Each structure stands twice: as structure tokens, then as C-alpha cells.
Amino acid sequence: MFGKLLKSKNTASGSDDLDHDFGPMTAVQTPASGVSSNGNGLIHKVGKPVIETNGIMKTYKMGDEVLNALAGVDITIYQGDLVAIMGPSGSGKSTLMNILGCLDKPTAGTYKLDGVDVEKMNDDQLARIRNQKIGFVFQSFNLLRRTPSIENVAQPLIYANVSGRERAKRSREALEMVGLGKRLHHHANELSGGQQQRVAIARALVTNPAIILADEPTGNLDSKTGAEIMCLFQTLNAERGMTIIFVTHDPRIASHCRRVIRIADGRIVGDDLTTDFLDACKGDTFRE
Numbered sequence: 001m002f003g004k005l006l007k008s009k010n011t012a013s014g015s016d017d018l019d020h021d022f023g024p025m026t027a028v029q030t031p032a033s034g035v036s037s038n039g040n041g042l043i044h045k046v047g048k049p050v051i052e053t054n055g056i057m058k059t060y061k062m063g064d065e066v067l068n069a070l071a072g073v074d075i076t077i078y079q080g081d082l083v084a085i086m087g088p089s090g091s092g093k094s095t096l097m098n099i100l101g102c103l104d105k106p107t108a109g110t111y112k113l114d115g116v117d118v119e120k121m122n123d124d125q126l127a128r129i130r131n132q133k134i135g136f137v138f139q140s141f142n143l144l145r146r147t148p149s150i151e152n153v154a155q156p157l158i159y160a161n162v163s164g165r166e167r168a169k170r171s172r173e174a175l176e177m178v179g180l181g182k183r184l185h186h187h188a189n190e191l192s193g194g195q196q197q198r199v200a201i202a203r204a205l206v207t208n209p210a211i212i213l214a215d216e217p218t219g220n221l222d223s224k225t226g227a228e229i230m231c232l233f234q235t236l237n238a239e240r241g242m243t244i245i246f247v248t249h250d251p252r253i254a255s256h257c258r259r260v261i262r263i264a265d266g267r268i269v270g271d272d273l274t275t276d277f278l279d280a281c282k283g284d285t286f287r288e
């Protein structure tokens with residue numbers, strides 16, 4: 001069903017519907033909880049905290065020098081949030097995403113993921129909780145290139161010990177969800193960049209995680225394809241209540257979110273809610 005919403009008809013026919021004027025974001029004072037609508041039928045629901053960090057530090061020792069990649073990050077992300085993280089190169093965005101995604105451990109501070117204290121977990125425990133609760137999307141897709149989409153999507157289910165038949169069923173459903181029901185058996189190297197990223201999103205979704213984390217998911221895509229990915233994120237967020245956090249350098253991509261967190265020198269320097277975020281899915285729907 002999500003395939004119907006992926007791309008506007010105008011875009012499919014080559015017009016520039018998605019290149020509209022991206023105005024400045026308006027900060028509002030309301031807390032990031034409750035229910036809101038952007039006026040285009042996309043209801044944004046936010047609920048209980050799924051991520052709570054307190055004083056997260058990440059320190060690297062390089063010879064005599066100590067580098068604070070994260071210098072005390074307090075962050076609360078709510079169920080149903082769609083959040084963009086922005087900041088200059090080297091400000092700590094990927095370091096933060098890796099810690100939020102249990103790929104890395106903080107040097108100090110506390111981190112509660114979906115109610116579970118994770119900062120003191122060992123590597124095996126982290127791997128298990130990561131598989132259960134987190135779906136990752138990377139800038140460079142990270143797909144097995146000569147492998148069919150359906151098998152790429154099934155990878156996290158292998159680690160979760162799901163049976164072969166169930167893996168195929170759930171992978172097919174996830175690919176249908178991202179509008180790739182007709183590309184199940186295409187190898188990754190037979191797909192466009194945007195399609196590859198949608199396969200990667202299906203792979204992130206297939207375990208039904210609490211949170212999707214995406215580090216510059218549109219960084220390798222042109223602006224129109226990037227807007228399609230944002231449309232998909234908005235739809236998953238609005239219709240499925242998925243919590244999605246992504247890093248972007250592009251203010252136009254960030255302007256599709258209700259919440260934008262800014263980071264500089266390893267610290268949070270801004271956390272704004274907007275009432276007038278953009279709907280990437282506007283216009284007619286598209287079918288494969």
C-alpha cells in the first residue's frame with residue numbers, strides 16, 4: 001500500500017513538483033508529545049520516550065590528545081517522532097547515531113532504549129538488542145550487490161533465527177511496503193539508487209524495530225530521489241507510527257521533519273519543533 005504514496009505523478013512524468021520553495025522553519029515551544037497534523041492528512045503521533053540519554057560522552061585518546069566526539073548529550077526521542085539531526089562535519093552526528101544504534105558504547109553517561117538500560121551491556125547483549133529494536137539505513141545502502149532484493153531484506157531475520165518460509169513472507173511484505181513488490185528478485189546492482197535505498201529501508205523494517213536510524217540516507221541520491229525517500233519516511237511515520245531518526249546535511253531534507261536537532265562540537269545546540277514542515281508526499285500518488 002505504501003507504494004501508492006511513494007512518488008507524485010508529476011515527478012514520475014519528469015516535472016519538478018518536489019522542487020518547491022523550502023521556507024525557513026518556525027520553532028514552536030510545545031513539547032514533543034501529543035498529536036499533530038501538517039494539514040495534508042499526515043497525522044504525526046508521538047508518545048512515550050523510546051530513547052533517553054543523559055550526559056552521553058564519547059572520548060577518543062589520540063596519543064597525548066583527548067578528543068571529545070560527544071561532550072555530554074541529553075536527548076529524549078518519543079515513539080512516533082520523525083527527527084532530523086544536523087550539524088557540521090565532525091560535530092559527532094555519526095558517533096551519536098552509532099551509540100543510539102548500539103553499534104558503539106559511550107565513554108560515560110546513561111542510555112535507556114525502549115525502557116532498557118543499555119550503556120553497560122556487553123557486546124553480545126548489544127547485538128541482540130540491536131537486532132530486536134533497531135533498523136539501520138546507511139548512506140551507501142550497504143546491500144549485497146549480486147543478491148536478490150528479497151534475500152538482502154531477509155538478512156536481519158537470519159540473525160534473529162526466523163524460519164526460511166517466514167523470512168520470505170516477511171521480506172516480501174517489507175518490499176511491498178516500500179513499493180518494490182515487483183522487484184523482489186532484482187539484484188541490488190540492477191536497481192536505481194533510490195530503489196536500492198528503499199531495499200535498505202525494507203531491510204531495516206523487516207524485524208519490526210522500535211526505531212529506524214539512518215545516517216545520511218539521502219546523501220548519495222539526487223534531490224528528487226531524496227524527496228521520495230523522505231516521502232517514504234513520512235508515510236512510515238504517519239501510517240505505521242515508526243520512530244525515525246536520520247542525519248542530513250541538507251536543510252531541504254530536514255524541512256520534511258517536525259523536529260530538528262542540531263549538534264556542534266559534540267553537544268546539542270538546538271532542538272526545534274516546527275508546525276509547517278513539508279509534506280514530501282503531496283500531489284497525486286504513484287503506482288509501480
Ligand SMILES: Nc1ncnc2c1ncn2[C@@H]1O[C@H](COP(=O)(O)OP(=O)(O)OP(=O)(O)O)[C@@H](O)[C@H]1O
Nearest residue numbers: 060067068069087088089090091092093094095096
Ligand atoms: N574511531 C575514532 N577515533 C578517533 N576519533 C574519532 C573516531 N571516530 C570519530 N572520531 C572523531 O570524532 C569526531 C566526530 O566524528 P563523527 O564521525 O561523529 O562526525 P560527523 O558529525 O558524523 O561528521 P560527518 O558529517 O563528516 O559525517 C570527529 O572529530 C572525528 O574525527
Ligand SMILES: [Mg+2]
Nearest residue numbers: 093094095215
Ligand atoms: Mg557522519
